[in-house]
Amino acid sequence: MVKKIEKIALFGGTHGNEMTGIYLIKKFLQHPYLLKRSTLQVFPLLSNPKAIKSRVRYTEIDLNRCFAPEDLENLDQVLYEQLLAKTIHQKLLNNQINFVVDLHSTTANMGLTIILSDTNKFHLQLSSYLSLIYPELKVLYYASKEKDKLLRSNTDLGLSIEIGSIAQGILDANLFIKTEKLIYSLLDYLETYNQNKIEEKSHNLVFYEVFERIDYPRDGEDITAMIHPNLQFKDYQPINSGDPLFLTFEGENILYKGLSEVYPVFINEAAYYEKGIAMCLTKRREITVTFH
Numbered sequence: 001m002v003k004k005i006e007k008i009a010l011f012g013g014t015h016g017n018e019m020t021g022i023y024l025i026k027k028f029l030q031h032p033y034l035l036k037r038s039t040l041q042v043f044p045l046l047s048n049p050k051a052i053k054s055r056v057r058y059t060e061i062d063l064n065r066c067f068a069p070e071d072l073e074n075l076d077q078v079l080y081e082q083l084l085a086k087t088i089h090q091k092l093l094n095n096q097i098n099f100v101v102d103l104h105s106t107t108a109n110m111g112l113t114i115i116l117s118d119t120n121k122f123h124l125q126l127s128s129y130l131s132l133i134y135p136e137l138k139v140l141y142y143a144s145k146e147k148d149k150l151l152r153s154n155t156d157l158g159l160s161i162e163i164g165s166i167a168q169g170i171l172d173a174n175l176f177i178k179t180e181k182l183i184y185s186l187l188d189y190l191e192t193y194n195q196n197k198i199e200e201k202s203h204n205l206v207f208y209e210v211f212e213r214i215d216y217p218r219d220g221e222d223i224t225a226m227i228h229p230n231l232q233f234k235d236y237q238p239i240n241s242g243d244p245l246f247l248t249f250e251g252e253n254i255l256y257k258g259l260s261e262v263y264p265v266f267i268n269e270a271a272y273y274e275k276g277i278a279m280c281l282t283k284r285r286e287i288t289v290t291f292h
Contacts, residue, residue, distance in 0.1 A: 002122045002157065004194045005099045008042045009092060010035070010183070012103045014064050014151050015271070016051025017168040020176050021103030021161075024183070037187050039194035043095065047088065047102075047151065050080060055169050057271055064102075068149045085151075092154045100158035101186065102151050103179065105166050107270040109233040112178050113138040115160040117147045119207075122157060128203040128289040129189045134182065138236055139207035140265060140282070165233065168270060200292045208236065208263055208282035215276040217246055217254060225254055227268040227278065235265045238284075246278070 010028065012021030028035055028044035035042040046052060050059050059080050066085035071077055092100070112134060116123050119141055127139045140162075147153060152160050161182065163175045192198055216223040225246035231239070238261045239245075246254035256262075264279040266272060 002193075003098075004039065005157065005190045006039070006041060006194075007095060007097045008040060008099045008101065008187070008190070009095075009097045009155075010042055010044045010101045010103070011047045011151060012044075013049075013052045014047040014102055015057045015062075015104065016048050016053070016059075017055050017057050018103075018105040019169060019171045020105045020163060020166065020179055022046065022052055023171060023176065024103060024180055027180075034184075035187065037191040039191055040187060042187065043097070045088075048081065048084060057168070064151055065146060065149045067151055067153050071149070088151065089154055098155055098157060099190070100152050100155045101183070102158075102160045103183075104160055104162045105175070106162050106164035106266065107167060108266045108268060109165040109235045110162050110265060111138055111164070111235070112136055112182060113140050113162040113265075114182075115140045115142050115152075115162060116207075117143055117150070117152060117159075123159065124205060124287070124289045125198075125291055126159075126186070126189055127207065128205045128291070130182065130185055131205060132203060133185050137182070139205065141207050141209045141285075142280070144210065144213075198291050200290075202288055202290045204286055205289045206284065206286050208265065209285055210265070210280045210282050212281040213277045214245070214279050214281060216273075216278045217248070223273075224248060225252075228253065231264070231267060231279075233267070235267050236263050238263055 012025035025044045025046050048063050061079050061081045063081040066082050072086055072089050131137050152158050163179050166172045217225040225248040228244040228247045230244055239256050240261050243256050244253045245256050262281045263284055267279045
């Protein structure tokens, strides 16, 4: 049984060119009553001020890969984002934050997605609740080897929100409104949970579990093929063996050779070119979640 969620940190601007989260946090800082709930303290925070000012993803190193415990304790790690991660981590500890929400946007066609680093009962119930309110919401379980490096990893409970597709450095009013509504619903659930007023029921929750990351075909550092046009913007749609993944610059199709149906996500995400990720492959799962 999870104890009451009393203090929540709501982050935007972990990547300084993802404007949806940045301007939501600025709105909440100007109008804190929007986040007010009787049993919750919500702290809206801009994660990476220098990157936000310069409208770049990061200034020296990706802040969202700087929170591994061994890195936080390493005194030799003194790049701007590495020092910033240490400051954020200490601030969360000092304020006894027990739930983190990290707001992101993506150039991939992910729609409205929440990302979980684990599938404990509390997170699944929260995801089910939000899915019932927002049928278009996707739940992504992404337990990569890097999960302990993420800002989200500073607390046992919490999640990331991804919304797209949207180009880096711009705002989309429709996506802004969807993200804002999702945040309010999430806070409403935590408030109801704290008051022991969760209605008893069951819900079949669909979520997508990442099991593999695929890079672009390359010759050294240079890519030799593009995302196939039949796959572009087809996040969460199934592909099977023989379906095209990439198209070379000479017009040759490169096909998927897996044995089972999979669902790609983060297809052609602009920020992932440098990380060697053309897409993530997921398996579709469906489970029954019981509220009581």
